Amino acid sequence: MFDAAKLLATLHSSIKTEYVESLQQVADEQAQALWWGLLRPAGLNLQASTPAGVEIERRSYLSEPAVLALRFGAQSVEQLSADVASAFVVALEMRNTDAVAALLHPRFFIEDSDYGVSPAALARRLDFATALVATHAARLVDHLDAPRQADDGSWSVGEELRFSLAPGDGFLFVEPASLR
Secondary structure, eight states, X not given: OXXXXXXXXXXXXXXXXHHHHHHHHHHHHHHHHHHHTSOOOOOOOTTOSSOHHHHHHHHXXXXXXXXXXXXXXXXXXXXXXXXXXXXXXXXXXTTOHHHHHHHBOGGGGOOTTSSSSOHHHHHHHHHHHHHHHHHHHHHHTTOOSOOEEOTTSOEEETTTEEEOEEXXXXXXXXXXXXXX
16 A cells, blocks of 8 residues: 555646546545554555565664765775775774674574574674674784785785675675685
8 A cells, every 4th residue: 555645745736636636535535544443554665675674674784884884885896895895904903893793794693593683693793793803903904905806706915814795685795704
C-alpha cells in the first residue's frame, strides 16, 4: 500500500484534476481505514530492498564515519578499493580502533547464536580491532608507503601487513581472515 496523502502533497500543479480527485478519494479512504484500525502504517522503505529490521542492522555498520566518508567519496570501485586499503592502514598507524573496526567486514564476527550483525557481533569486531591495533600499529610506523595492490587483488604494506577486501552491502570491507 502507498500513502496517497503523501503522494498528493508532492504532486505538481500541472497534474490533471481527475487524478488529483481520485487520489484524494483514496487518501480519505486510507485515513478512515487507519482510524478504524483496518489499516496500519507499514515500515516499508522503497529505497531498501530488504525488510526494515535488516536495513536497520545494515545502517548500524554502514553509517559509521569511516565508512560513510569512503562510500560517498569514491568515483569508481577501483578508487574505493584503494581508498579503503589506505584508510585501513592509516587507521592502524594512528591507532584509531573505531575506524579499524568500522573497516573490518562485519559478517566474520557473526556467531550461530546471533541474528545477523548483532550488537554482540559488533563488540567482537571492536575487540578484534583493538587486538589488531596492539599487534600491528607499532610495526607500521616505519612504513610511510601507501598500501600496494598485488596481482591477486590483496593489499600489502611492506612485509608487515597483508590483507584482502571483500564486498558487502555496497561497500568494500577488510576481510579479517585475510590479515597476515
